[in-house]
Amino acid sequence: MSAAAQGRLALMLTELRLPTVKQLAADICEQADREGWPGLRLLEALFEHEMAQREVRRIARHRLESGLPPEKLLSSFEFAAVPAVSKAQINALAEADAWLKQGANLLLFGPPGVGKTHLVAGLGHALVDAGHRVLFTRTSELVQRLQAARRDLRLPHELAKLDRFDLLILDDISYVRRDQAETSVLFELIAERYERRSLAITANTPFSEWGAVFPEPAMTVAAIDRLVHHATILEMNVESYRRRAARPGHAPAGRKAK
Structure with missing residues (x-):
């Protein structure tokens, strides 16, 4: 040529x-x-x-x-430290998209430091690799964003933007408090995505303490009802990674104890 x-x-x-x-x-x-x-x-x-x-x-x-933490991958998650979480189950969620098509949810409970954020972020990375759109955000930051949108009469537009994502990961929902103005926007988000778009939520507190998040008991019940319908719930009630790491002889992932 x-x-x-x-x-x-x-x-x-x-x-x-x-x-x-x-x-x-x-x-x-x-x-x-x-x-x-x-x-x-x-x-x-x-x-x-x-x-x-x-x-x-x-x-x-x-x-x-996506906003996913780049270092938090499934390949570096210590499944052995959380026996209640099945590696096969997580891999199935990462490899199959049926639950995303159904708008099903994933809820992760456990005290701080047990790896909830790492696990859900690793799943998010795997889903991005599979071609899905994922958004990872601190719940408190998203609530503030939605509050501002409501004040500016842009809430429907903001919810529509979030609708582009197959999975919305809300990290640390327990740190949202109902004394923050208009946390009812969080309920509107949950209701908007119900049975259409999936949510993955991490929480340090059980459902019985979620009355601190939503402004009304009826709203708390309604939010929980929508979240648990078609949901996979993971209980990660183990010792925190930081406490394990502080013990003599503990070997972090990828290193041998001396």
């Missing part, structure tokens, strides 16, 4: 927004000429590379927008 022809092709591929084909066209066309590929095989090879790179870029964009 002449330099002029390569230049024209590069311009067309830029206009068509096919950067991977543009990058690889010369080498793959040379291979096709050398090996006598039919035209259909050449096109298939070029577009397979383009589609694969588009998927890589899409996942990278979704991971960036």
Whole structure:
């Protein structure tokens, strides 16, 4: 292919927004000429590379927008320290999307420091890798965001933006307190996503103490009812990681005790 022809092709591929084909066209066309590929095989090879790179870029964009802690992966979670949590069950949630299609929820309970955030963030990363859109946020930060949206008469718009995500992870719901203005926006979020979009929630306190989160008992009951319907509930009532790490002879993940 002449330099002029390569230049024209590069311009067309830029206009068509096919950067991977543009990058690889010369080498793959040379291979096709050398090996006598039919035209259909050449096109298939070029577009397979383009589609694969588009998927890589899409996942990278979704991971960036997710807000997930980058270091908290399932591969580094100490399942042995939390016997009540089945690694097989978590892997099943990561690999199957039926629960997301049903708008089912995941609720993780346990005292501070047992790995709830790590586990749910690791699941979030796995779901992003599988092509799903996930958003990780502190519950208190999201409540403040929704409160501001309500004051500005933008709450429906803000809820619609959150609806783009297959899974919304609300970390540390127990730190939200009903004396914060209008925490009823949290209930509106739960009601809006009910049976349509999934929530994953971590909590340091049992349901019996959630009256401190919502402004009215009836709202507390209604919120819990919507969350537990179609939910997987994980109880992580073990000693905190920090306490385990402080004990003599404890070996952190990936290291041997001396």
